[in-house]
Amino acid sequence: MSVGIIMLVHTAFNRAEDVARHWARGGCPVVIHVDNAVPRAHFEDLRQRLADFPDVLFSKRHRCEWGTWGLVAATQDAAELLLKSFKDVRHVYLASGACLPLRPVEELTSYLAERPRTDFIESATTADVPWTVGGLEHERFTLHFPFSWRNSRFLFDKFVELQRRVGYKRHIPKGITPHMGSQWWCLTRQTLSAILDDPERPRHDAYFKHVWIPDESYFQTLARLYSTQVESRSLTLSKFDFQGKPHIFYDDHLQLLRRSDCFVARKIWPHADRLYNAFLTDPNRVMSRQEPNPGKIDRIFAKAVDRRTRGRPGLYMQSRYPNEGWENGVTAGKYSVFQGFSELFVCFEQWLARATAAQVHGHLYAPKRAEFTSGQTLINGALSDNAALRDANPKAFLTNLVWNTRGERQCFQYGPYDNPKILSPMSRDPNAQISVISGAWAVPLFKSNSNFSDIRAEAARLQKIESRMLDILRSPEIKARIRIWSMAEFIENPMEPLQIIIDEIGQKSLRRLAEAPTLEDLTGFGQFLQNLKNQGMHPYLMGDFPVDPSPRNTRSGGRKPYLVKK
Amino acid sequence: MGAWQSYSLRLQRRRWRIRAFRKRRDLRPIANRTDQIRPSDLLLFSTQRNEGIRLPWFLKYYRDMGVNHFFFVDNDSSDGSLDYLARQADVSVWTTRQSYKRSRFGVDWMNWLLMKYGHDHWCLTVDPDELFLYPFCDTRPLRALTDWLDASSIKSFSAMLLDMYPKGPLDQHPYTAGQNPLEVTSWFDAGNYTIRKNPKLGNLWIQGGPRARMFFADQPELAPALNKVPLVRWDRRYAYVSSTHNLLPRGLNQVYDEWGGEKASGALLHTKFLATFTEKAAEEVDRRQHYGASREYIAYAEGVKENPDLWCKWSEKYINWRQLEILGIMSKGNWA
Numbered sequence: 001m002s003v004g005i006i007m008l009v010h011t012a013f014n015r016a017e018d019v020a021r022h023w024a025r026g027g028c029p030v031v032i033h034v035d036n037a038v039p040r041a042h043f044e045d046l047r048q049r050l051a052d053f054p055d056v057l058f059s060k061r062h063r064c065e066w067g068t069w070g071l072v073a074a075t076q077d078a079a080e081l082l083l084k085s086f087k088d089v090r091h092v093y094l095a096s097g098a099c100l101p102l103r104p105v106e107e108l109t110s111y112l113a114e115r116p117r118t119d120f121i122e123s124a125t126t127a128d129v130p131w132t133v134g135g136l137e138h139e140r141f142t143l144h145f146p147f148s149w150r151n152s153r154f155l156f157d158k159f160v161e162l163q164r165r166v167g168y169k170r171h172i173p174k175g176i177t178p179h180m181g182s183q184w185w186c187l188t189r190q191t192l193s194a195i196l197d198d199p200e201r202p203r204h205d206a207y208f209k210h211v212w213i214p215d216e217s218y219f220q221t222l223a224r225l226y227s228t229q230v231e232s233r234s235l236t237l238s239k240f241d242f243q244g245k246p247h248i249f250y251d252d253h254l255q256l257l258r259r260s261d262c263f264v265a266r267k268i269w270p271h272a273d274r275l276y277n278a279f280l281t282d283p284n285r286v287m288s289r290q291e292p293n294p295g296k297i298d299r300i301f302a303k304a305v306d307r308r309t310r311g312r313p314g315l316y317m318q319s320r321y322p323n324e325g326w327e328n329g330v331t332a333g334k335y336s337v338f339q340g341f342s343e344l345f346v347c348f349e350q351w352l353a354r355a356t357a358a359q360v361h362g363h364l365y366a367p368k369r370a371e372f373t374s375g376q377t378l379i380n381g382a383l384s385d386n387a388a389l390r391d392a393n394p395k396a397f398l399t400n401l402v403w404n405t406r407g408e409r410q411c412f413q414y415g416p417y418d419n420p421k422i423l424s425p426m427s428r429d430p431n432a433q434i435s436v437i438s439g440a441w442a443v444p445l446f447k448s449n450s451n452f453s454d455i456r457a458e459a460a461r462l463q464k465i466e467s468r469m470l471d472i473l474r475s476p477e478i479k480a481r482i483r484i485w486s487m488a489e490f491i492e493n494p495m496e497p498l499q500i501i502i503d504e505i506g507q508k509s510l511r512r513l514a515e516a517p518t519l520e521d522l523t524g525f526g527q528f529l530q531n532l533k534n535q536g537m538h539p540y541l542m543g544d545f546p547v548d549p550s551p552r553n554t555r556s557g558g559r560k561p562y563l564v565k566k
Numbered sequence: 567m568g569a570w571q572s573y574s575l576r577l578q579r580r581r582w583r584i585r586a587f588r589k590r591r592d593l594r595p596i597a598n599r600t601d602q603i604r605p606s607d608l609l610l611f612s613t614q615r616n617e618g619i620r621l622p623w624f625l626k627y628y629r630d631m632g633v634n635h636f637f638f639v640d641n642d643s644s645d646g647s648l649d650y651l652a653r654q655a656d657v658s659v660w661t662t663r664q665s666y667k668r669s670r671f672g673v674d675w676m677n678w679l680l681m682k683y684g685h686d687h688w689c690l691t692v693d694p695d696e697l698f699l700y701p702f703c704d705t706r707p708l709r710a711l712t713d714w715l716d717a718s719s720i721k722s723f724s725a726m727l728l729d730m731y732p733k734g735p736l737d738q739h740p741y742t743a744g745q746n747p748l749e750v751t752s753w754f755d756a757g758n759y760t761i762r763k764n765p766k767l768g769n770l771w772i773q774g775g776p777r778a779r780m781f782f783a784d785q786p787e788l789a790p791a792l793n794k795v796p797l798v799r800w801d802r803r804y805a806y807v808s809s810t811h812n813l814l815p816r817g818l819n820q821v822y823d824e825w826g827g828e829k830a831s832g833a834l835l836h837t838k839f840l841a842t843f844t845e846k847a848a849e850e851v852d853r854r855q856h857y858g859a860s861r862e863y864i865a866y867a868e869g870v871k872e873n874p875d876l877w878c879k880w881s882e883k884y885i886n887w888r889q890l891e892i893l894g895i896m897s898k899g900n901w902a
Contacts, residue, residue, distance in 0.1 A: 243718070248714060250702070252706065271707070300902050311828040316761050317897065318822060318895075319821055319829040319831035320827065320828040321761055321770055322825065323824045381756045381758055382878055382881055383757060383758045384779045386783045389758075389778060392760065392787060404756065
C-alpha cells in the first residue's frame, strides 16, 4: 500500500523535478500536471529529465488560470491516471510544484497507513469560513463568473453586482451542500474514485465549471458525499495573508519548518537552496513521529497579517501614515497633560516625579523651547528642544516623543502661553489625560513685579486664550480623559482630584499620596482679582475668590496639606 | 483627484520624459555592457562624481545583495573613478561634462537610462553614499524581495533616507577605500522625523534627522527631504520627478498605508558624513550645482567649519535591520 502524489506544476521546474525525485525515491508514484501555458520545450525538458523514473507520469495538460475550472480538470485527469496506473495506491496526495515535504516519505506513508479510511481534506460550510477574500462566500456557488477576477476585475465586479441587483441565483444541484477549504488534500482511493466514477459526475462538473474558485470547493463538497471519515484539515502547511495569497517560506524559516512537524509545506521560494537541501537530501534527520504542530508558524504569520492590517499604534513612518480616525491609537501610549498645576503649586514637577515615577517635563510647547525633563536639550530618539523644529509639526513632535519613550509614562505642563495648535489633536487622543485648573495663569501675574496696566493687559490676553482652549476641550468630539476645575474649586479640596489623577497614572503601587504639593501663598490673591475687576477686566476663569481671605487660610506657616483618608 | 489634475500630471510626466530623452545627448558611453542583461536581472542606476573612494564597497555591497548589472553616469570625475568603473565586468558607464543642475540633479540622466534599459526590470536607483536595506536583507537576497513584491502586485518600494554619522567631529575618522562606511558612520537619529503629505503627487514628505537638527533648526521647512522610493518595477512610461523622492504616475508614490496598517518598507543608510565630507561641502558650494541654490551645502559648509559633532547621547548605534524595524523606521509589513 502506498501513497500517490499529484503535482500541479506551472513554474520553477527544476524544483518540481527535485521534489518529484524525492517522492519517487521514497516509493511514491507521482503524476505531474504541467500547466498548458508552459512552452512545450520546457515541458519536454522536464519529462526528459524525469525519464529515469518509471513511476513518474505526466497527465493531460490543461490551462490552469487561478480560480478557474482548469485546475479541477487537471486534478481529475491526474487522479484518474494515478488510480488506473498504480493499483496499490491507497491515499492520493495533491501537492503543487512549490510544495516541499518536510518529513521523510516513510513517515507520511506510515502515518496514512495507520489511518486507512481517513480523508484529510479541509472542508467547511460557507457560513463557517472567515477567510474568504473578496466577500464572495455563498455567492460563489449561486452566481455566474464569466470574467476573470485577475485580469478584468472591473467586469467581474460589475457582473456580480448586476446579478445581485436582478436577484439572479443559480440552482445548486440536489444533494449537494457547498463546502470550502484548502485546495491541498489527501483522499483515499475509495473516496476519490467514488467522486470520479459517480454517474452524476457530468452534472456535478457542469455545475462546478461555473462556480468561482472551484478548486477550493469541488472535492471539498463532493468528499462529504462519499467519505466515511473526513478529517477536516490539510496535511499541507499553507498560510495565507490578508489578500488570500500564500505566504512564502525562505531559508531563514528552516528551524521553524523543522519544528512544525508538518508533512508538506507550501509555498517555498524556488531559490531557497538551504530549505531544499535540508529537507530533500538529508535522510538522517531525527525521526519525529509527532502530530503536526504548526502553532509557532501560525503565530508568526498571524502577527505579519496584523502588522499589515492594524500596524503599531501611534507610529507614523514612511509606510504607515493613517488618515485621521484610522490611527488605531493616535499616540503610542498614555500621557498626562497638566494645565495650571505648576502655577498653583510650588515645585509641582518635582513633586509629580516623586509621586508617580513618570517622566515629568516642563512646558513642552513653551514659546522658547521644549522644556524637557531636567533641562535636557535633546531627548529619546534625538528629539530636539528647538521651538522652530517643534512648531513646524507640533503633532509629530508629540507622537514622536510618546513613541520614543514607549513604556515610560510622559507628563508635561501646558498653558495659555504655549503653542495652541497641539491642543486639538491631544483632545481627540484617547491616550491623553488632560487636567486643567482654569485661571491659574493669574498666579504668576499676581506674584510678578510688573506695572499693573501691563498685568491687566496680559491677564485679559491669557484669559481669552484659555477660554478658547476650554471651548476645544469641551467640544463634542473629544476622546481624551479631560478634567477641568476652576482655580477656586480646586483649592477648596486639592488632594482629592490630585489623588484621582495620580491613581489614573497608576505606576506606583496602590499607596496613597504620602506627601502633598505645596500651594503657592495666595494671601491677597482675592484682592488682586478685585483690582483687575476695578480696572474693568473681568477675570472669571478662576471662579469666585472672596476679597477677604477666609480665616482658615490665614494661619501662619502656610496651608496645611489635607490628605483624604479612605 | 479631478480629471484636470490627472491630466496635468500626465502632461508633467510627458514633459519629464521628453526632457530625459533630450538629455540623452549629454551622455557619452564609456563602457556599454547592456547586451549582457537577461530579462529577469536586477539593475542598479547611479550618478557619481569623484566618489572613487566609496565605489569598491558600494559595488561589493550591491553585488552581494544580488544586483546583476550596474548603470553609472559619471559627472566629470577627476579621481580616476571613471576608469575604475569602466573596468568592472558588470558595469555600464556613461560620462558627461554637462551641468548636474541643468539635468535636474541627475534625474534626467537617470530617467533616460531607466527608460532605455530599465523597462520591465526591478530597478534600484541610489547614490554612491546610499546603502539599501530591506526586511530580512541579512538572510534573503534582493530577488526574494522583488519576487514577493511581484507576487503581491506591488510596483514600488519605499526606503527612507537615514543619515548616518560618526561619533566625534567628522574629520576625526579617516575612511579607506573598500572599508565598510558603517564602521565609521555607525550612528543615527531614531525618532525625530516629521511627516507631511504632498497632496499633488501623493507622496509623504519626511524631514528630520541630524541634518534638520544641526543645520536647519532655524528653517525647518528647508530641511532636506528623506522620503525615497528607490526600488521600482520599471516601465518606460514612468519618470522620477525630484531625485528619487517621488515619481509619476502618482500611484507609485502610494508606498504607505492610510488605514492604520503598515506596508513593507526599507531604509537607505546615508553615509554622507565621512571625513571626505568637509572637502566635498566646500567644493559643492563653489560649484553651485545642487538643489535649492545649493542651500544645503552652504548650510553644511558653515556648519562644518566648526567641525561639528552630530553625535549626541540619544544617538542610536546601528546594529541591523531588525533594530530599525523595532524603532519604527522601516517595516516588515506582511512579509514574514
